[in-house]
Amino acid sequence: MxxxxxxxxxxxxxIGLSACTTTPTPSGTSGIEGYVTEGPTCPxxxxxxxxxxxxxxxxxxxxLLTVEGKQVTQFQTDIxxxxxxxxxxxxxxxxxxxxxxxxxxxxxxxxVSENQxxxxxxxxxxxxx
Numbered sequence: 001m002x003x004x005x006x007x008x009x010x011x012x013x014x015i016g017l018s019a020c021t022t023t024p025t026p027s028g029t030s031g032i033e034g035y036v037t038e039g040p041t042c043p044x045x046x047x048x049x050x051x052x053x054x055x056x057x058x059x060x061x062x063x064l065l066t067v068e069g070k071q072v073t074q075f076q077t078d079i080x081x082x083x084x085x086x087x088x089x090x091x092x093x094x095x096x097x098x099x100x101x102x103x104x105x106x107x108x109x110x111x112v113s114e115n116q117x118x119x120x121x122x123x124x125x126x127x128x129x
Contacts, residue, residue, distance in 0.1 A: 030112050032092065033084035034120035036060045036077050038103045040128050057081035058124050060105075061097040066090075067109070089114045094122065102127040 039055030057080045064072040064085065072092065077083045089112050096105035103124035112118050 031086040036081040036122045038124040063095040065093040
């Protein structure tokens with residue numbers, strides 16, 4: 001009887017420890033989705049109102065960080081520059097990985113709310129002028 005009780009206590013402790021150490025997994029109902037572009041795409045002055053040199057979709061690699069700077073994940077947009085990442089509610093930093101040295105884009109702090117996807121646009125600068 002005492003052996004069974006000891007085993008039962010060990011099982012309860014292990015279950016309790018595993019419940020304390022698990023991290024919440026995203027439910028798929030919240031996260032970040034967005035679109036990545038690069039531009040300008042034409043050299044020199046562009047006529048006002050001209051649309052020949054509009055920013056173009058850009059397939060980029062993005063590193064997702066916590067506000068403390070820990071990497072959560074790294075992902076690549078599709079060829080049309082689109083991405084959708086399920087995340088638990090919280091504050092995150094999107095760190096677009098840069099080319100060598102161009103194109104580059106600025107980091108963005110993004111707040112993810114419960115049960116919604118936060119929309120973002122990331123614009124890479126090609127350096128073309």
